[in-house]
Amino acid sequence: MTLKELHDLTVNMLTAAEVEDSRFDTDCLFEDILKADKTALVLRGNAEVPELDADRLMLAAEKRCGGTPLQYILGEWEFFGRPFYVGEGVLIPRPDTEVLIEKVLEHFSAAGNSAPEICDLCSGSGCIAVTLKKELPKATVHAVELSSEAMPYLIKNIGRHNAGVKIIKGDVTDGRLLENFSDPDDVGEFRKIDCIVSNPPYVTDKEMTELSREVRREPEMALCGGADGLKFYRVISCLWSEILKGGGLIAFEIGFEQGEAVMEILEKNGYENVSVYQDYAGRDRVVTGIKKNG
Template sequence: MTVNELSARLDSILREVPDKDFDKMCLMEDLCGVTREQMAIYPDKKLSEAAVNAAVKGARRRAAGYPLQYILGKWEFYGRSFKVGEGVLIPRPDTEALVDETIARLGRNKPHGILDLCSGSGCIAVTLAKELPESSVYAVELSPEAFPYLAENVRANGAEVKLLKGDVMNGALLENFRISEEEYLDIDCIVSNPPYLTDREMEELQQEVTFEPETALYGGTDGLKFYRVIACLWKELLKKDGLMIFEIGTEQAEDVKKILTDNGFTDIFTANDATGGIRVAGGYLR
């Protein structure tokens, strides 16, 4: 099959997929090694049977609603590549707003102790470690399926991130950060994109999202379980003037601000994502 013939075949398989041109390009580039430029210059180039089969198989899965990111096995976040697959949440552009706000509030060219809770693919921890290279970054993740992706993404991106497998809902985990009877490691910032979907939202998931792990999505009946526990338990680790900053669901700003206030945080703030929705909330422990 030639490049042009494969392109027509994928057009036909992907015809009901919303971003079909983008998805086709990704499949041809990643599974057949044909770039957009090569498609235009060498339309009659013959492709190997293996490459054609891989692209057709990928397109069929995509047409059946399977996430493109899992088919490709990787996705970009903040300009870096992250390995993904079933068992780990796909990094979202929304989460870049959390990273932007965290960097803006901490400031560059200074050392910070940063702890990323519910780290998943490691997109937040790795990005902060690379963007703020003087900092010490720690990442906590519970899922045995997600943890290998976290470790691999730290390694592949050459990031300095210390990893801990554990349950953020369990206060005993804080002991891993203790350096003496009275003191914990210096943590200036706790950042987290925890599971935050409600019962209702879990029932109305888009088909693609149903392939992602429930443990990465479900935040208890009202979606706020992790915010309550993290704000209450993990504030113990924060230094004076320390920052706690969360990604939040589109309708959670008021609830998360209240949770932070109730736990003694002040100078509460929110920030928007690129589409203008309030998707970040945080505060300081003065």
């Protein structure tokens, strides 16, 4: 079969399987597996594809038709201009989360602080923690994650980018994790840090039943935020406030209908200048607040 014939066949297979953007996905699979981009299709469209390569491509196309996310098949995905390993067991980094990164970077740029201490809660692939460390090389960055399935990706992504992020494995709702921030000079007290950032699970129980087949392949633990989706915002803004400096930043990614509710949670838990920001589609996506002094 020629390159062009194989391309047409793959687009048709994916379209028949109701893959949303069948041509884009086909192009990505061709680039990844056959190292053939759009130019190659024009220049070498009539060249025969070796049987083994065609088989590998078909295998990947079948997985995609069965609902496996494209990113899991490729094994990596780009976030804030850097590639991150992804696969079964870890959430795929989303472009919307880049708004969260931008808001944290803007805050520290305005504050003139190039060496903040930051804790990324619910770190998953580590896309937030690693990106912040790469963008603020003098920062100290901690990444907290509970999932044993996500952990290998977090470790590999930190290594891939030589990011020097410190990993804490554990449950962000468990107060004992704060002991990682015990003050060595003041027994019983915590060291205070500059920023808590988190993209926690925020899908409501009802929304969990309505997810697309691709999103359903991502770990439930990365998505489900309880009955109203707000469980993690309540716990994190209260519990982790213990280790945040007065004047320190808390920054959350939110579901686009959760802006008001999360702002209210922050205001109730001692934060001021609480603000909501929109993603590239104009929907509420990030809420930030500043911990009140005293």
